[in-house]
């Protein structure tokens with residue numbers, strides 16, 4: 001049988017591991033697919049760059065567009081990343097009749113519909129399991145296994161770099177910069193780590209998760225985004241005092257038919273399953289009407305784990321190709337309203353330095369009451385003339401909570417608001 005010819009675009013952290021697995025597992029892959037797969041070309045930026053895998057010289061090319069438009073290419077793996085030239089290359093590959101596997105969440109979250117429509121038109125597969133939570137099977141479970149259920153909420157730790165940084169800050173007291181350098185050296189971070197630290201990467205993944213979970217189209221621009229660069233050692237310590245940990249969460253919810261998609265740091269109780277997700281691990285917690293709660297856990301970043309998801313997709317699209325069929329395409333049949341952040345219901349943890357005198361606690365409580373926010377717990381520690389108050393609210397609209405904090409900052413008796421963080425997973 002004629003081998004299926006694979007072109008790999010990009011030979012960095014992920015691409016090098018995809019090439020390695022294709023070389024090392026060629027017999028098993030052939031047996032699982034029902035036809036041999038042959039590495040037919042690897043597009044790189046520089047021919048002489050150091051690589052983590054040996055690639056026969058004759059397979060290397062700097063002409064990516066020439067490679068994907070070659071007549072004999074059946075399968076294209078895009079692991080360059082970024083918007084361009086990745087989009088042009090994927091569109092050209094589909095137009096050329098190839099099936100495509102990509103790990104590119106940034107592109108999918110910005111312009112997924114263009115790619116899905118091109119795949120549909122070409123009658124080819126576009127698979128992207130590696131784009132969200134690396135090796136963890138989460139997109140296929142949402143697209144296929146849960147297709148008969150109604151997903152109501154997805155709560156995830158979907159960025160390995162930031163989880164690694166927050167975990168280091170919590171457990172070893174490491175500084176932000178050192179923890180980030182280590183995450184970069186381990187191959188978790190994006191080419192520009194701002195994408196990780198400022199939550200862009202997690203927001204792209206939240207958009208993909210919300211689109212698949214709620215059968216609608218959500219783009220990265222629709223996702224409310226806050227990163228971890230403002231998370232301080234005081235926030236982490238304050239969480240620890242509360243028996244909680246700080247995590248960067250991607251939260252996708254369906255409320256009265258409308259979608260809320262957001263990424264921000266939040267405190268979660270140490271008893272919540274997501275609290276025990278350490279290092280660069282990821283986990284996605286899914287709630288659905290019939291199944292209840294499900295948790296998907298595993299390595300969310302790194303060349304080899306991500307390559308595992310890419311190869312899984314490659315086997316599937318190759319089998320589909322041999323069978324002359326396509327897998328599940330986009331399922332965006334529902335037009336849903338997007339809920340602005342201010343309308344989203346959440347809880348706040350607020351830590352304040354205040355004057356320690358009569359009436360202060362009542363004044364602080366009134367600031368919450370004035371916005372219609374109910375208080376869940378208050379803890380006070382006196383320290384001479386001033387005191388520290390830690391207030392945790394009941395759930396309220398984010399706009400009410402933000403207005404309360406704004407008011408507190410302007411009160412004379414409040415010397416400083418030392419930590420403000422949303423609380424999730426406490427119910």
Ligand SMILES: NC(=O)c1ccc[n+]([C@@H]2O[C@H](COP(=O)([O-])OP(=O)(O)OC[C@H]3O[C@@H](n4cnc5c(N)ncnc54)[C@H](O)[C@@H]3O)[C@@H](O)[C@H]2O)c1
Pocket residue numbers: 009010011012013014015043044045046062064078079080081082085103104105106130131134187188189190191300301302303306
């Ligand atoms: N690293 C991870 O843990 C991880 C996990 C999941 C998804 N991803 C995604 O996988 C993709 C690749 O990530 P990575 O970590 O391997 O990045 P990387 O920067 O290590 O590798 C990208 C490679 O593409 C090459 N490249 C850039 N432009 C090119 C061009 N025009 N032609 C050919 N090669 C070109 C670069 O030289 C680089 O070697 C990205 O979309 C990323 O978001 C990465």
Ligand SMILES: N[C@@H](CCO)C(=O)O
Pocket residue numbers: 131133134158159160161162188189190196201300301302
């Ligand atoms: N930079 C990403 C890679 C995985 O998508 C992360 O840290 O999670």
Ligand code: NA
Pocket residue numbers: 129130131132133134135136137138139309
């Ligand atoms: Na995945």
